[in-house]
Structure formats: structure tokens, C-alpha cells
Amino acid sequence: MxxxxxxxxxxxxxxxxxxxxxxxxxxxxxxxxxxxxxxxxxxxxxxxxxxxxxxxxxxxxxxxxxxxxxxxxxxxxxxxxxxxxxxxxxxxxxxxxxxxxxxxRGTLDEKIKYCFGVYDLNGDGFISREEMFHMLKNSLLKQPTEEDPDEGIKDLVEITLKKMDYDHDSKLSYVDFEKAVKEENLLLEAFGPCLxxxxxxxxxxxxxxxxxxxx
Structure with missing residues (x-):
């Protein structure tokens, strides 16, 4: 049997x-x-x-x-x-x-879609300033080094937006994210290692x- x-x-x-x-x-x-x-x-x-x-x-x-x-x-x-x-x-x-x-083994397109989904914390189709701040603070702050580390994270969010926010609406759409990553592959995991x-x-x-x- x-x-x-x-x-x-x-x-x-x-x-x-x-x-x-x-x-x-x-x-x-x-x-x-x-x-x-x-x-x-x-x-x-x-x-x-x-x-x-x-x-x-x-x-x-x-x-x-x-x-x-x-x-x-x-x-x-x-x-x-x-x-x-x-x-x-x-x-x-x-x-x-x-x-x-x-x-x-995902293709670049598959990985872009996957990473964007990971970073879009509230599922509204955008990665907002707040979401970027939250993720970067989470992945970068391992030990407190300066008086107000949040300021450094805020600066990083602004630098990232400047580089990736093509339509200048202060948040990243899927189109923004895809375009930025295709121009510079290292930006794929910009907000934390998820692969x-x-x-x-x-x-x-x-x-x-x-x-x-x-x-």
C-alpha cells in the first residue's frame, strides 16, 4: 500500500x-x-x-x-x-x-517590480518621503553616533529623491523607480537589502x- x-x-x-x-x-x-x-x-x-x-x-x-x-x-x-x-x-x-x-534568478524587470513592492509600505503605488525615511533609518542606524542622526537620514532622503524622482512630485512612482534603476542598477536596493x-x-x-x- x-x-x-x-x-x-x-x-x-x-x-x-x-x-x-x-x-x-x-x-x-x-x-x-x-x-x-x-x-x-x-x-x-x-x-x-x-x-x-x-x-x-x-x-x-x-x-x-x-x-x-x-x-x-x-x-x-x-x-x-x-x-x-x-x-x-x-x-x-x-x-x-x-x-x-x-x-x-529574476530578470532586472522582475526584480524592479519585486523591490518596489517591498518598499511601498502602505501599498498605494508610491514610495513616499516618510516610507524612505522609515526604511533608511531602520537599515542604517545600527549604533547612535551623532547628536541627531535623523537629520542625516533626512538629507539622504532628499539626495535620493533628487536622483530618482523624475516628475518632481516628492514621491517615487513605479515609473520613477524603474527609470532610476535602469540608469543605475545599484539603486535597485536603495532602501534596504531585500534580495x-x-x-x-x-x-x-x-x-x-x-x-x-x-x-
């Missing part, structure tokens, strides 16, 4: 991987299969019983911290929200694979795809 079940599971896995590899185009079908298996092992470790159908916020944040070296609480929370597209407080297998497709660096990507992929690499 258990053998029949594992054959069924394998068939389901192949079917699911086939469907997901059509949308997560940055991965091969075998890679999608490996990510689905990894997903199910992570869901098994989920503590929140309400999130049994997916990866809960804490498990996801642990992955971001331990696997991808992220330390900024606010950014990690925003990345979770970027993956959790239906906003049900857990990451489904589809959200996991599609999210990782951009997170690990993994190459070292962490390589380490994750080597581990996640070890069965494929070894075969």
Missing part, C-alpha cells in the same frame, strides 16, 4: 512541477521538483497550526535570516508579504516557487538542487 502511495505522490509531484515550471520560468522542471520537496519538508517544521497548509511567517523569517543572511526585521516582513500574494499569512507551494524564481547576494544564492541552490547536481 505504501508503495502505491509513494508512486501516487511521485505522479502528483511531477504533475505539480510541470504546472509550476510553466509560470516559474527561471527554473527547470527538475529544479521546481526539488523546491516542492524542500517546501514540504519546511511546512513539516511549521509551528503555527493554522499555517499547516503553508510556511508561516516565523518559519519564513528564519529561512531569510539563516539561509540568506537577512537581519532587518521590517525588510524580512515585507519580503514575506511579497511572497504571500494572497495575504493569508502563509506561503503556499505556488507562492514559494514563483517567489523564489524572482528572488533567486540575497550571490554567495547566499549559490549556497542555497547547491543545497536545494544537490540531487540534480549529483545526477
Amino acid at each position: 505504501s508503495q502505491e502511495v509513494s508512486v501516487m505522490n511521485r505522479k502528483n509531484l511531477k504533475k505539480q512541477a510541470e504546472a509550476l515550471s510553466r509560470v516559474a520560468k527561471n527554473f527547470s522542471k527538475n529544479e521546481v521538483e526539488s523546491l516542492i520537496k524542500l517546501y514540504h519538508s519546511l511546512v513539516g517544521k511549521t509551528v503555527d497550526s493554522n499555517a499547516r497548509r503553508g510556511i508561516d511567517r516565523n518559519t519564513f523569517r528564519n529561512i531569510l535570516h539563516n539561509t540568506f543572511g537577512m537581519t532587518d526585521d521590517m525588510i524580512m516582513d515585507r519580503v514575506f508579504r511579497g511572497f504571500d500574494r494572497d495575504n493569508d499569512s502563509s506561503v503556499s507551494v505556488t507562492e514559494w516557487v514563483e517567489g523564489l524564481s524572482v528572488f533567486l 540575497p547576494d550571490i554567495k547566499h544564492i549559490m549556497a542555497f541552490e547547491t543545497q536545494a538542487f544537490k540531487d540534480i547536481i549529483g545526477s
